[in-house]
Amino acid sequence: MAKTANLYARIEPEVKEQAESILETLGIPASNAINMFYKQIILQRGLPFDVKIPKSRLLDISEMTESQMDKELEKGYDDMKAGRIKSAKTTFADIRKDYDL
Structure with a gap:
């Protein structure tokens, strides 16, 4: 299927840099990673990971x-x-x- 839809998202610069650095190491372009994420949302019929408040937080x-x-x-x-x-x-x-x- 041809990729013709555009996605525009605002993201924290540091988060973007860190994620793209990891993706680069893996040899995966950010657009492919986003496409995989969306496909997992479809397959899982929701987010492909738990979204919840941790039971405990790190001690400061x-x-x-x-x-x-x-x-x-x-x-x-x-x-x-x-x-x-x-x-x-x-x-x-x-x-x-x-x-x-």
Whole structure:
């Protein structure tokens, strides 16, 4: 099918740059990615991903009270005692793998 329709959208410049950089690395033109996104909307009969508020948000240490900080440190200590930890070496290896570094 011939591509004859135009789409005009306003997007944050930084978001556009970051996304296009990733698409370039993948060898996918932005127009093809948008076309794939639209086709997935049709196939899924909605957005092809969940749109919801996360159950928790990242902690910002600058916004934490002393008691909140103590509580978070206690959780970390409890995890350590229970063996629910990963070594720094494993953690950094996972980050390098996940972000292709």
